[in-house]
Amino acid sequence: MKFIKWVLAVIVAIGLVLTVGGLLLPSTTHVERSTVIARSPEQVxxxxxxxxxxxxxxxxxEYDPQAKYTFERPARGVGARMRWVGNRSIGSGSQEITASEPHQRIVVALDFDGSQANATYLLAPEGQGTRVTWAFDTEHGMNPFKRWLGLLFDRMIGADYEKGLAKLKAMEEGVQP
Known part of the structure; x- marks a missing residue:
C-alpha cells in the first residue's frame, strides 16, 4: 500500500512539474528561414x-503525391484559398491569404485540422535579387502541452522551410533543383 501511494505521489509530482513548467514556457512560437533569389521582388x-x-x-x-487540393477564388491576393486532404504525413487543412502588400509582404492563415497558425513571406530587395523570409507563427494560449511542443517546432519545420525556399529559388531562377 505504501508503494502504491509513493508511486501515485511521484506521478502527481511529475504531472505538476510538467504542467507548471509548461505554463512558464513561451506562449508563442516563431520559426523563420530566408534565402536570396536572383529575381525582382515583383517577380517573386x-x-x-x-x-x-x-x-x-x-x-x-512530395510527402503525399496523391493528396487532393482545391483552390477557391480569387486566384491571388487576399481571399485566395487552398484546401488539401492528404495522408498522415500532411494531414488536411487550408491556407488563405489574409494580407497582401505588393512586392513586400504576404500573410497566410493556416488551419491544420483545427490548429491555427500564420505564415508570412517578407520580400526585400537585396543586391540584384530579393531576400525572401518565410516565417511561421503560432500561439499556444494556456495549454502547457502545446507550449512544450512549441519548443520542437524549429526542428519539426525548419528543414522543410529551408527545402521549400531552395525549391522556390530554383524554380524562380529557372534552375533544376
Whole structure:
C-alpha cells in the first residue's frame, strides 16, 4: 500500500512539474528561414501571392503525391484559398491569404485540422535579387502541452522551410533543383 501511494505521489509530482513548467514556457512560437533569389521582388511576389504554383515548390507536396487540393477564388491576393486532404504525413487543412502588400509582404492563415497558425513571406530587395523570409507563427494560449511542443517546432519545420525556399529559388531562377 505504501508503494502504491509513493508511486501515485511521484506521478502527481511529475504531472505538476510538467504542467507548471509548461505554463512558464513561451506562449508563442516563431520559426523563420530566408534565402536570396536572383529575381525582382515583383517577380517573386507574383508567385507567392497565389497558390497556383505552391505545390511546385512546397516541401510537403512530395510527402503525399496523391493528396487532393482545391483552390477557391480569387486566384491571388487576399481571399485566395487552398484546401488539401492528404495522408498522415500532411494531414488536411487550408491556407488563405489574409494580407497582401505588393512586392513586400504576404500573410497566410493556416488551419491544420483545427490548429491555427500564420505564415508570412517578407520580400526585400537585396543586391540584384530579393531576400525572401518565410516565417511561421503560432500561439499556444494556456495549454502547457502545446507550449512544450512549441519548443520542437524549429526542428519539426525548419528543414522543410529551408527545402521549400531552395525549391522556390530554383524554380524562380529557372534552375533544376
Amino acid at each position: 511576389f507574383a508567385t507567392l501571392d497565389s497558390f497556383e504554383r505552391f505545390n511546385a515548390w512546397s516541401p510537403w507536396a
